[in-house]
Amino acid sequence: DGGITQSPKYLFRKEGQNVTLSCEQNLNHDAMYWYRQDPGQGLRLIYYSQIVNDFQKGDIAEGYSVSREKKESFPLTVTSAQKNPTAFYLCATKNRGTDTQYFGPGTRLTVL
Amino acid sequence: SQELEQSPQSLIVQEGKNLTINCTSSKTLYGLYWYKQKYGEGLIFLMMLQKGGEEKSHEKITAKLDEKKQQSSLHITASQPSHAGIYLCGADIEKGGSEKLVFGKGMKLTVNP
Numbered sequence: 210d211g212g213i214t215q216s217p218k219y220l221f222r223k224e225g226q227n228v229t230l231s232c233e234q235n236l237n238h239d240a241m242y243w244y245r246q247d248p249g250q251g252l253r254l255i256y257y258s259q260i261v262n263d264f265q266k267g268d269i270a271e272g273y274s275v276s277r278e279k280k281e282s283f284p285l286t287v288t289s290a291q292k293n294p295t296a297f298y299l300c301a302t303k304n305r306g307t308d309t310q311y312f313g314p315g316t317r318l319t320v321l
Numbered sequence: 322s323q324e325l326e327q328s329p330q331s332l333i334v335q336e337g338k339n340l341t342i343n344c345t346s347s348k349t350l351y352g353l354y355w356y357k358q359k360y361g362e363g364l365i366f367l368m369m370l371q372k373g374g375e376e377k378s379h380e381k382i383t384a385k386l387d388e389k390k391q392q393s394s395l396h397i398t399a400s401q402p403s404h405a406g407i408y409l410c411g412a413d414i415e416k417g418g419s420e421k422l423v424f425g426k427g428m429k430l431t432v433n434p
Contacts (some may be wrong), residue, residue, distance in 0.1 A: 251426035312364040
């Protein structure tokens with residue numbers, strides 16, 4: 210079954226704890242993206258990676274970190290430095306030579 | 322400032338009615354993408370427009386790109402409750418192509434049976 214998976218769907222953490230969100234794809238797409246969605250704010254780009262072992266900061270990278278050790282995986286860590294981590298996080302992928310991004314089902318993070 | 326403005330911000334229509342939503346860019350559009358999102362779920366790709374005057378249709382949804390106005394419109398004919406959701410536009414606004422897209426804030430559509 211092909212596609213993009215994000216886990217978990219819901220995540221609760223205490224303030225001050227780091228948390229890692231998973232994004233896995235079996236589409237063999239080269240590029241992967243992390244977005245944050247807040248009510249009334251649309252999507253904002255956190256980090257993206259065009260190739261394994263390389264990634265670039267997006268518009269709101271502060272307080273987040275990523276890694277791209279495998280083509281299939283692009284985990285996002287929300288660190289304690291992120292001041293307002295409660296949000297809906299979306300992962301997307303894009304194949305080289307095409308322009309369309311495809312999205313995963315999202316993870317809703319709530320920091321208590 | 323917001324690079325992509327969507328209008329209206331929300332819309333409530335009666336089932337069977339036609340509707341149009343717009344996405345306007347403050348910069349030159351090099352590619353325009355329409356997505357649909359159910360609350361709490363991921364974005365579903367609807368269609369992509371790249372050339373001025375281009376028009377694409379999928380079932381009862383038609384999207385057009387007006388290059389001069391730097392605007393795209395999404396028209397739904399004979400709306401159904403299944404059309405309800407949030408419609409987002411995304412755009413490539415960098416000449417020569419970009420790995421990144423900018424997104425509008427979305428338009429929430431409610432279709433009453």
